[in-house]
Amino acid sequence: MIPERDLYELPKSTKTFPDHCHYRIEISGVERPSTLEALIDEAEKRDVPVHRLISTVMGSTLLSRRELGEFAQMVADAKLEVILTLGPRPSRDVGRQFITPEGKISGLRHRGADQLSHVVADIMRSIESDLKDF
Numbered sequence: 001m002i003p004e005r006d007l008y009e010l011p012k013s014t015k016t017f018p019d020h021c022h023y024r025i026e027i028s029g030v031e032r033p034s035t036l037e038a039l040i041d042e043a044e045k046r047d048v049p050v051h052r053l054i055s056t057v058m059g060s061t062l063l064s065r066r067e068l069g070e071f072a073q074m075v076a077d078a079k080l081e082v083i084l085t086l087g088p089r090p091s092r093d094v095g096r097q098f099i100t101p102e103g104k105i106s107g108l109r110h111r112g113a114d115q116l117s118h119v120v121a122d123i124m125r126s127i128e129s130d131l132k133d134f
Contacts, residue, residue, distance in 0.1 A: 021049070028054035032063070033070040040078050052081040059118075060084060060126045068129040084126050086110070086119045 016022055030036050030053045043050045053075070060068060075082050110119050 024051040025049060026052040026054065029057060030055045031057065033067050033074060036071060036074050040074060040080075050080060052083065054083045054085060056084050056126075059086060059122045060129075061118075061122055065129060068126065072129060086122055 013022065017024065025048065027039060027050055030039055036053070036055075039050065039053075042048075055071070056063065063071065110116060
């Protein structure tokens with residue numbers, strides 16, 4: 001049976017994150033230090049607590065080592081959690097599924113030994129980008 005309306009009288013949740021906040025804000029698609037800087041500035045101006053970023057969606061190899069260092073320093077200073085996604089995902093490589101009507105909704109994938117080695121190189125490059133070098 002479908003209720004007649006939403007139940008607005010629900011009790012307030014007492015559950016919180018370890019820092020006693022009731023919610024988290026995550027932003028995806030922050031690819032460059034300039035975008036990150038704008039996001040941090042705007043979050044501070046509007047007093048909006050951003051907690052996590054999903055970044056470098058096409059891989060850290062698109063950023064210079066200096067940009068990776070700047071990115072890491074800004075994230076550390078702003079106390080943000082970052083998830084770096086693995087790249088690159090070339091659309092012209094093995095498998096053209098993403099151009100089919102069904103594939104468009106499944107997204108780009110890593111396929112084959114070459115792409116696996118590119119992903120491992122991307123991970124290692126991100127790990128090796130040490131803040132003390134910048």
